[in-house]
Amino acid sequence: MELGMESGTEDLRKEFRRKQAKLVAELEAWFEDETQPIDGSAPPPPSGGGGSIIGVRPAIDSKRVIDASRVTRQVLDIELPPEIIKQGGYASCDEMISDLVPKLERVYTGELKVKKRRPFKVSEPA
Incomplete structure (x- = not known):
């Protein structure tokens, strides 16, 4: 790698670290909003001794995590690449x-290459 590229990567790393506290705070707030029950109540405890499917599911699934792109766009000015999200989701924030x-x-920093998303194209009315 060229010296100029290393310097550019290090500058981006420093810039990311300056934004990291805000990124974490915004992701925490997003996670809290996303995992709140719609009616504000906690789910009822399972009845019987057989356990519950609710206890096995992640707190937030991987498909919903894609919605956190609004946070990464706001803080980092980048999309949240779906390919870096853990398959199945996350049990906690x-x-x-x-x-x-x-x-x-x-x-x-460009160290991890991800697919660039094509902008959504609206077709012209006929």
């Missing part, structure tokens, strides 16, 4: 942040 933030740093 801490798990999501500890998984995504290092990956987002690598995407931000």
Whole structure:
């Protein structure tokens, strides 16, 4: 790697780290909003001794995590690449942040290459 490229990557890494506290705070707020029950109540405890499917599911699934792109666009000016999201989702906010933030740093600095998304194209009326 050229010296100029290393310097550019290091500058991006420093810039990411300056934004990291805001990124984490915004992701925490997003996670809190996304995992709140619609009616504000906690789910009822399972009845019987057989356990519950609710206890097995992640707190937030991987498809919903894609919606956190609004946070990454706002803080980092990049999309949240679906390919860096843990398949199946995350059991907690801490798990999501500890998984995504290092990956987002690598995407931000260009060390991790991800597919570029094509802009949505609206077709012309006939």
